[in-house]
Amino acid sequence: MSARSILVQAPASTSNCGPGFDTLSIALSLYNFVRLIERNDTKICALEAAHEGTQQMIECAAGAFAAAAEVEAIGFDYEIWGDVPEARGLGSSSTIRAAIVAGLNKLHGDPLDLEAMIRLTTDLDNAPDNACAVFAGGFCIARTEPQTFAYREHVRFPLPESLVFVAVSPDYKVLTEKSRRVLPDTIPFKDVVRSANSLAFLVGVLVAGDFERLDGAVNDYIHQPYRELLNPYGHESIEAGCHAGAYTGWLSGSGSTVVCVTSEDKALAVAAAMEQVYAGNAVQSRAYRLLADNRGLTVTVES
Ligand SMILES: Nc1ncnc2c1ncn2[C@@H]1O[C@H](COP(=O)(O)OP(=O)(O)O)[C@@H](O)[C@H]1O
Numbered sequence: 001m002s003a004r005s006i007l008v009q010a011p012a013s014t015s016n017c018g019p020g021f022d023t024l025s026i027a028l029s030l031y032n033f034v035r036l037i038e039r040n041d042t043k044i045c046a047l048e049a050a051h052e053g054t055q056q057m058i059e060c061a062a063g064a065f066a067a068a069a070e071v072e073a074i075g076f077d078y079e080i081w082g083d084v085p086e087a088r089g090l091g092s093s094s095t096i097r098a099a100i101v102a103g104l105n106k107l108h109g110d111p112l113d114l115e116a117m118i119r120l121t122t123d124l125d126n127a128p129d130n131a132c133a134v135f136a137g138g139f140c141i142a143r144t145e146p147q148t149f150a151y152r153e154h155v156r157f158p159l160p161e162s163l164v165f166v167a168v169s170p171d172y173k174v175l176t177e178k179s180r181r182v183l184p185d186t187i188p189f190k191d192v193v194r195s196a197n198s199l200a201f202l203v204g205v206l207v208a209g210d211f212e213r214l215d216g217a218v219n220d221y222i223h224q225p226y227r228e229l230l231n232p233y234g235h236e237s238i239e240a241g242c243h244a245g246a247y248t249g250w251l252s253g254s255g256s257t258v259v260c261v262t263s264e265d266k267a268l269a270v271a272a273a274m275e276q277v278y279a280g281n282a283v284q285s286r287a288y289r290l291l292a293d294n295r296g297l298t299v300t301v302e303s
């Protein structure tokens, strides 16, 4: 009998969406893939040489899964490939952690439900926003506990294909862990008020589908200003995209990617303007024209 093999496709995500720090996220049409092949021992092995950090991340996810699902740990071989750039604020680490959790869940006969898998991935990845979008797809709002920040539940809305996300990734990496260390312990009252105002309006507009009203309406004073030094030219790139016709834009997750939200007809001009800012400063970048992924992570039993 051939070993059981599970293939997981996990979408990238753009988190925070400006002022929705650790709360808002949109799944995008850019994917990583993880294959898990069951072994008859308890080892966890990469089929192609994996970076030490990746191996650790996977072993940690597998151990946490066994504990959360209250099952015996099993061994597996794994392969990872895909298009989500690493450490660029498009949730690459969430795609891998979520895929391991979802793949093991399938191999064990689905002991965890969707919310339990999101909770576990959040515990591992520290980003409830990304975890919701990877699993559920669409535009997600993550609710967390006010005392502990532990993940509680989410609501999600599909977004239409008419809304294009132009993501521009400069060739420098920004690790989420490092990008969280630059955040302040306290924030001035007026910055909280104006961020909360923008956040509520943004959610309303995305749910209502009245996208033109995003123009100038997405403003964050909670994390983006503090992350600017780690993300040179990001702010200017977003401004250039908006000048070229995008509705709005934000730093994607913790950076370094920046995202502008636009209608289909403006997408090319927006991408060119955003890239030009990096090129003009001798920084290479790559532009992606993406749509919302309304499906979320998929799990296929191959054998
Ligand atoms: N495709 C991948 N294969 C292996 N490890 C990955 C992959 N993508 C991300 N990682 C791991 O996640 C880390 C980046 O995570 P993080 O700083 O949270 O950035 P991101 O914003 O991309 O999620 C990488 O340094 C690496 O250890």
Ligand SMILES: N[C@@H](CCOP(=O)(O)O)C(=O)O
Pocket (backbone or CB within 6 Å): 013, 015, 016, 021, 022, 023, 088, 089, 090, 091, 092, 093, 127, 129, 130, 176, 179, 180, 223, 252, 253, 254, 255
């Ligand atoms: N809310 C988190 C999101 C991190 O997303 P990533 O795509 O950069 O991993 C944060 O802003 O730290």
